[in-house]
Amino acid sequence: MTDLSFLLLRLVAGVSLFGHGLVRLPKLAGFSQWMTGAFAKSMLPQSLVMPFSYVLPIAEFTIGLLLIVGLFTSKAILAGTIVMLLLILGTCMIENWEALPSQMIHAVVLIVLLQFIASNNISLDKYVSKF
Structure with missing residues (x-):
């Protein structure tokens, strides 16, 4: 049951991150323009x-x-956590406190996944490691 729980939690984090990227990729220039505008008055340089x-x-x-x-689940979890840390920092820089809980939840889910990485038995990692 732990393997299934890990899979479901991994899918929750994965689908959320995938979805965020998927909807932004076709409008990358517009997303960049929005983000740079949101940070225009922050202490972070453009x-x-x-x-x-x-x-x-x-x-x-x-x-x-x-x-x-x-x-590459462990590496993806670490990379996702780093992305969340950067997003949390940026959110604080522009005082967008409404976005902070969502980013912290993502970070916590990723950290829990890392804690239970030994349960990552329903994955391509298990098939790749056999070769």
């Missing part, structure tokens, strides 16, 4: 915000996809 705004959807999409299929 020279950091703009590249991040282009990388974020690609990272979300890729990490989400890896979590969904269960490939």
